[in-house]
Amino acid sequence: MRLLLExxxxxxxxxxxxxxxxxxxxxxxxxxxxxxxxxxxxxxxxRFLAEALGFRxxxxxxxxxxxxxYPTPEGPxxxxxLYRLKDQRALLPQLExxxxxxxxxxxxxxxxxxxxxxxxxxxxxxxxxRKAELWQLHPGQEEGV
Numbered sequence: 001m002r003l004l005l006e007x008x009x010x011x012x013x014x015x016x017x018x019x020x021x022x023x024x025x026x027x028x029x030x031x032x033x034x035x036x037x038x039x040x041x042x043x044x045x046x047r048f049l050a051e052a053l054g055f056r057x058x059x060x061x062x063x064x065x066x067x068x069x070y071p072t073p074e075g076p077x078x079x080x081x082l083y084r085l086k087d088q089r090a091l092l093p094q095l096e097x098x099x100x101x102x103x104x105x106x107x108x109x110x111x112x113x114x115x116x117x118x119x120x121x122x123x124x125x126x127x128x129x130r131k132a133e134l135w136q137l138h139p140g141q142e143e144g145v
Contacts (some may be wrong), residue, residue, distance in 0.1 A: 002139040009130040015041055016038055018132055019048030025134065026119065028075065029099050033110040036123030042108045046079050047124070053077055053103060061108070066091065075103035081111040112137055
């Protein structure tokens with residue numbers, strides 16, 4: 001694992017800036033796992049990623065549908081929430097099929113090892129703020145990262 005960036009998020013604008021900065025580090029088709037407790041800002045981060053990719057619709061948590069797809073000019077943004085899923089491997093075929101055409105796959109509550117994720121974003125509460133850490137899980141396998 002290699003730490004790509006670390007930020008303190010005190011405002012929504014900080015989270016929006018993080019999404020724009022992180023997006024530049026996400027190669028096409030990358031699978032990014034988001035970790036953090038309830039209310040840490042995972043879905044908000046995905047909303048700002050979608051906006052940075054040119055999506056202008058509403059971004060919501062896919063807690064009950066498991067997967068939402070947001071069309072963007074760069075390709076679909078796939079947003080999954082595995083909180084309620086007992087066996088994450090059950091969704092692997094669907095994620096792998098989507099990965100071929102997707103600009104990005106972002107998974108909340110996923111196990112990076114089970115999903116064979118490329119990147120991990122941790123959102124950790126620190127008082128009134130949050131600490132964000134973006135980790136590349138397999139350094140050297142992705143060019144340009």
